[in-house]
Amino acid sequence: MRRTPSRLPAAALLSVLVTLTLAMSGCARLDTTAPSTARENAGDDGKGTFGTVDCREAKCVALTFDAGPSENSTRLLDILKEKKVPATFFLLGKRHIERYPELVKRMDAEGHEIANHTWSHKILTKIKPDEIREELKRPDDAIEKLIGRRPTLMRPPQGRTNDTVHEICREFGLSEVLWSVTAKDYTTEDSALIEQRVLDRTERDGIILLHDIYRGTVPAVPGIVDELKKRGYVFVTVPQLMAPAAPEPGTVYRP
Template sequence: MPLSTDKFPTPKPATGKTREPRRGLRPAVLASAAVCLALTLSGCAQVDTTSPSTVRAEAAHGAPAKLGTVDCRQAKCIALTFDAGPSEHSARLLDILKEKKVPATFFLLGKRHIEKHPELVKRMAAEGHEVASHTWDHKILTRISDAEIREELKRPNDAIERLIGHKPTLMRPPQGRTDSDVHEIAKELGLAEVLWSVTAKDYTTTDSALITKRVLANASRDGIILLHDIYDGTVPAVPGIIDALKERGYVFVTVPQLLAPGRAEPGKVYRP
């Protein structure tokens, strides 16, 4: 079976399956927890999000965090992120990133991906990339029970920890669909949610030139670029994307570097 993609289909009518209720939620909270019906290129339009610049500004009033080699308060930063791997294309992608000296953030799937390519997960971490979660089986979190949400988030956490020695701190909900129940469970598991500002819709084409064009047309400072290293046209587009953005003065960073000196807070949602 092909992997479901991060397309944004119109949600189907309810089928009678109900979400396991969370104790103590007020009607207003329940209303805000409904599945997002208005979705945009930058993710779920109805979710309260925090921008990287806000995180950095708020951190200026507290204890400084490790900045690494880039200070995005000064540099023109952008984050390259990849969903739904590892895949047979990931080794080539890692070669490109190493050659270009570009760090990335990988939101990995568990079933058929982490479990199939554990050596690539280890390599991502060893080469300085951020390893994060894209759930275990790409289930739409707003359509399943709380117990299922917890399972979808916990299993990749545990699998990643076994491979690289620590649990991820970031996750990306499939299709960008999230709600208050997802936020609460993510917080419980120590995960912040990361959406995006740029997508090439690489699940719709194998045309690498078109993928490159779509990314470059929407790139901006503090941007978070969403790509998928599972599709045939994506990895061949990456060198051109990197070179063109570097020519425009962008510095590539991981999502944690984009937020530094602040840090992502479990249970919150981040998007430029």
């Protein structure tokens, strides 16, 4: 007698489909640590740098910029200086650090966090381990030559990472930093739209992703800063957002 297969409950069926999809795509669940979790786990014995604010008490947010420096960075630095806002810059090496070394020095001198965004923006999950090392080492070396120390943070292009990337970042003393807010400023030059997208999505402990290489982004920054300050937010660098925790190499941080 032929047996009729029993039906899976909807929840179980969904779980199977998700598992199959992940297996077929080669993806795995990404384990991340929120800045608030890092702070809690550090207790009072952490070694992170507070700066001028304790984000356990204050309503903090971190403003980050990828893929610079560029011809727009001078204006951006002027705005940040005028508004007394620190930022975290994830810098590209090829055609950026090597083209605008004085801007890298200025970013550091004015209290911004300098971080690594690879040498040539290759997708790290698609290249071999030795190529990943080269993509991380070259900007590290260039940044150290300019400011006297190596970065402790990196952001993988397109946020794509995996266990191999984590392990190599650990070798290099780098923590991976993702984001919670993106304006998708690579899709538009409308500064008002970029500003609105950020304001609509920002919450406490958020990490905002912008790109100072795009024409519409820098003009949006004053409005973003002014409105978020009006809402009670305090701007900090990514390490300040985590304090008293210090970023752990090989760990992926995302709010």
